Amino acid sequence: MSYLDVEPGAAGESLLLTTDTNATFDNQYMSSSLEEIKNEIEPSETEDSNNESISNVTTYEENSSPMSVDNEDHEDRIQDKKWALMDKHIFVLSLAGKPIYSRYGNEDKLAWLFGVMQTLVSFIQSNDDNLISISAGGINFVFSIKKPLILVAVSRKQESVQQLQNQLNYIYNQIASMLTTSKLIKIYEQRQNYDLRRLLTGVERLINHLLDFAEAEPAFLLGAVQCLSLSSSKRSNISSAIISSCSKIKNIVFAILLANNKLITLVRMKKYSLHPSDLHLIFNLVQSTESFKTVESWAPICLPRFDSSGFLYGYVSYLSEDCQACLLLLTVERDAFHTLKEAKQRIVEKLRRNNCLEAINESLAKPDVNCAESGFLEVRHYLYKSKSTAQFYQPSVSPPYNKYGQVLTDLYKRLHQGLHCSARPLKLFFERRANEAIFAWDTVGFELYIIFEPLVETGNVVAIITRLLNWMKEREDNLFHLQVPTF
Amino acid sequence: MLQLTQCEVISNIPVRVNYDLENMKTIIGKVVILGHQGVGKTSTCTRYVEKTFNRHISPTIGASFFISRIKVLDDYVKLQIWDTAGQERFKAMTPMFYRNAKAAFLMFDITSEASFNSMKNWVLELRRNVEQPMVLCVLGNKIDLAERRVVSRDEALAYSKTIGARYFEISAMRDQGIEIVFKFVAMELLRMSTKNSSATSLKVYNTENVNGVMASSSELEATDIGNEEIVNMSINSIAHGHTVPSRCC
Numbered sequence: 105m106s107y108l109d110v111e112p113g114a115a116g117e118s119l120l121l122t123t124d125t126n127a128t129f130d131n132q133y134m135s136s137s138l139e140e141i142k143n144e145i146e147p148s149e150t151e152d153s154n155n156e157s158i159s160n161v162t163t164y165e166e167n168s169s170p171m172s173v174d175n176e177d178h179e180d181r182i183q184d185k186k187w188a189l190m191d192k193h194i195f196v197l198s199l200a201g202k203p204i205y206s207r208y209g210n211e212d213k214l215a216w217l218f219g220v221m222q223t224l225v226s227f228i229q230s231n232d233d234n235l236i237s238i239s240a241g242g243i244n245f246v247f248s249i250k251k252p253l254i255l256v257a258v259s260r261k262q263e264s265v266q267q268l269q270n271q272l273n274y275i276y277n278q279i280a281s282m283l284t285t286s287k288l289i290k291i292y293e294q295r296q297n298y299d300l301r302r303l304l305t306g307v308e309r310l311i312n313h314l315l316d317f318a319e320a321e322p323a324f325l326l327g328a329v330q331c332l333s334l335s336s337s338k339r340s341n342i343s344s345a346i347i348s349s350c351s352k353i354k355n356i357v358f359a360i361l362l363a364n365n366k367l368i369t370l371v372r373m374k375k376y377s378l379h380p381s382d383l384h385l386i387f388n389l390v391q392s393t394e395s396f397k398t399v400e401s402w403a404p405i406c407l408p409r410f411d412s413s414g415f416l417y418g419y420v421s422y423l424s425e426d427c428q429a430c431l432l433l434l435t436v437e438r439d440a441f442h443t444l445k446e447a448k449q450r451i452v453e454k455l456r457r458n459n460c461l462e463a464i465n466e467s468l469a470k471p472d473v474n475c476a477e478s479g480f481l482e483v484r485h486y487l488y489k490s491k492s493t494a495q496f497y498q499p500s501v502s503p504p505y506n507k508y509g510q511v512l513t514d515l516y517k518r519l520h521q522g523l524h525c526s527a528r529p530l531k532l533f534f535e536r537r538a539n540e541a542i543f544a545w546d547t548v549g550f551e552l553y554i555i556f557e558p559l560v561e562t563g564n565v566v567a568i569i570t571r572l573l574n575w576m577k578e579r580e581d582n583l584f585h586l587q588v589p590t591f
Numbered sequence: 592m593l594q595l596t597q598c599e600v601i602s603n604i605p606v607r608v609n610y611d612l613e614n615m616k617t618i619i620g621k622v623v624i625l626g627h628q629g630v631g632k633t634s635t636c637t638r639y640v641e642k643t644f645n646r647h648i649s650p651t652i653g654a655s656f657f658i659s660r661i662k663v664l665d666d667y668v669k670l671q672i673w674d675t676a677g678q679e680r681f682k683a684m685t686p687m688f689y690r691n692a693k694a695a696f697l698m699f700d701i702t703s704e705a706s707f708n709s710m711k712n713w714v715l716e717l718r719r720n721v722e723q724p725m726v727l728c729v730l731g732n733k734i735d736l737a738e739r740r741v742v743s744r745d746e747a748l749a750y751s752k753t754i755g756a757r758y759f760e761i762s763a764m765r766d767q768g769i770e771i772v773f774k775f776v777a778m779e780l781l782r783m784s785t786k787n788s789s790a791t792s793l794k795v796y797n798t799e800n801v802n803g804v805m806a807s808s809s810e811l812e813a814t815d816i817g818n819e820e821i822v823n824m825s826i827n828s829i830a831h832g833h834t835v836p837s838r839c840c
């Protein structure tokens with residue numbers, strides 16, 4: 105069934121890592137990248153920042169519990185009902201059963217519940233088995249044991265166990281990205297009963313944001329990244345501005361330019377690539393940190409899929425007041441702030457001279473076309489993922505879904521599950537529903553998910569899809585980032 | 592060992608002095624802001640630099656950097672300011688921000704005893720690790736919340752004396768006392784550069800400099816005038832029995 109010579113957005117070499125997120129998410133962490141980079145350049149300078157602070161962990165006893173227990177009993181009971189009826193709960197606890205995070209409510213008051221979860225997990229484990237999920241009364245309880253943490257999702261939503269597990273993975277990675285897994289493990293080796301919340305103050309905000317973000321953004325479901333539409337010549341101008349401004353600087357691993365949750369470009373060290381899920385964490389960080397907008401920051405960031413054992417240091421700054429794109433220069437050098445700050449100034453000058461700032465602003469100001477505008481009257485919305493580049497494209501959302509985003513999200517979750525359920529994955533999926541007809545197609549090169557008008561004629565579907573693929577193919581240089589710029 | 596970047600090599604000289612075309616002196620100094628999470632470090636900076644206040648400001652990730660040029664008499668002082676993150680998980684990276692700093696703002700929240708104690712720990716850490724002379728300013732923030740004050744002005748003042756620091760009470764929200772703090776640091780850096788006082792390090796910064804710092808009474812008055820009504824309110828609230836012993840380091 106080949107309609108095109110090469111599907112839209114495909115490339116021989118990819119900007120991003122393209123391992124299938126859902127199939128092989130577990131335990132595929134590259135763990136030696138940081139050491140490699142450091143050793144290559146200065147074999148003697150492998151000072152590990154994570155080790156230093158471990159002895160400081162006990163310095164501040166006075167700020168132990170970030171949450172205070174002050175609610176009235178009566179209020180509690182009302183809260184309890186509301187609490188119990190929430191769509192989706194997420195809990196994180198230590199292997200010893202210590203509360204770390206609850207999406208809703210106060211963890212300290214839920215200590216009993218965390219106890220139950222820990223008991224369930226350890227009881228099953230004592231029989232040399234693993235608890236994965238429980239289904240009861242329309243609720244899915246999904247467990248993920250990632251030493252030294254246990255993560256639990258309790259969902260009433262139409263989500264599969266796999267999708268929930270994927271979300272739990274993201275939460276684990278978010279925590280790892282703030283502390284590194286090696287530090288996590290070390291902490292619990294030293295003290296099984298450690299209250300991790302102390303090190304995670306402020307992180308609950310990122311986790312909350314991540315959960316909402318993952319709910320609303322198809323990027324998480326697809327394990328792919330959307331690019332800002334730009335002509336390929338402008339995009340390569342931008343990449344070369346970054347490369348030439350950083351040419352004399354050693355040890356920049358990744359330079360990332362993004363705006364509005366879309367990637368503008370990514371320049372990387374030759375040997376290393378970035379996994380989309382690491383990029384999602386960066387998007388999440390940038391989106392939930394307003395203060396990046398006004399000042400330059402120097403932030404330690406661990407990218408768990410790149411190297412979960414150590415930090416990269418990130419120079420983070422928006423390009424300029426008149427261009428709201430965020431630049432991150434990630435390096436292994438702790439002291440490179442001023443060098444990178446100067447590089448950023450050079451980058452901005454070059455971008456300004458080449459009218460690239462204008463081009464970025466133009467693209468940001470002009471939303472993507474919707475389906476009707478591009479001549480697809482029977483199509484309401486679609487997602488297209490190019491597998492070989494881990495990038496996706498979606499048109500802008502049009503009525504009725506602009507008001508009912510959740511409906512659209514749920515439809516895509518259903519389609520995605522159809523193609524990816526491990527028991528019986530489908531290649532092709534078509535379903536006529538009361539309000540729409542939904543379609544999904546998994547090929548070697550791409551995944552395509554389409555929401556049609558309910559009365560679309562089945563006979564037309566194939567023709568429409570061909571037209572759609574051609575439409576994207578003609579614009580692929582704009583919609584996708586097909587170059588692989590490196591330092 | 593860590594590699595020295597260009598900037599650090601330069602700042603091994605006590606204070607960097609540049610001369611521009613009109614032969615006006617420009618002094619460049621690194622300033623670090625330390626303190627417990629949420630005491631208002633970032634709010635103070637944005638108040639000073641952008642003249643705004645945002646109640647829903649996000650916690651700092653790592654540290655933020657900004658530059659402030661202040662004119663003191665006929666000279667310019669360029670402050671390279673590091674606003675660090677107070678969250679404990681960032682503690683490991685803080686040394687790179689106070690290393691070679693010429694001045695430190697040690698901030699606490701007057702409504703939080705924990706933040707006051709945490710600030711004392713920062714002083715201990717500076718004493719252990721900092722060799723160069725350093726201008727120290729203790730800043731008690733959020734004096735707009737006088738009714739919730741738990742650290743009295745006297746206690747903070749007494750503590751500041753013991754470490755040879757100048758004490759200021761400020762409110763980032765109401766824009767009280769902030770201009771003065773930055774001006775003060777600029778003047779001190781200027782003074783350090785002319786006095787050639789590179790021999791004084793933090794460890795022996797006591798008597799002589801306490802007097803030197805505290806004697807600059809013109810600023811002392813200015814602060815007090817700036818905060819007059821608030822200070823009175825807070826003195827009233829101290830009267831309700833405040834018994835925290837002042838531990839010094």
Ligand SMILES: Nc1nc2c(ncn2[C@@H]2O[C@H](COP(=O)(O)OP(=O)(O)OP(=O)(O)O)[C@@H](O)[C@H]2O)c(=O)[nH]1
Binds near residue numbers: 735
């Ligand atoms: N009432 C009052 N609130 C303040 C004042 N200064 C800051 N705040 C509030 O205190 C909270 C924390 O302020 P930040 O400036 O983020 O504190 P920070 O010290 O930078 O915190 P970290 O970056 O996490 O270390 C915010 O909600 C501010 O609005 C003040 O002078 N008065």
Ligand SMILES: [Mg+2]
Binds near residue numbers: 633634650651674676
């Ligand atoms: Mg801050």
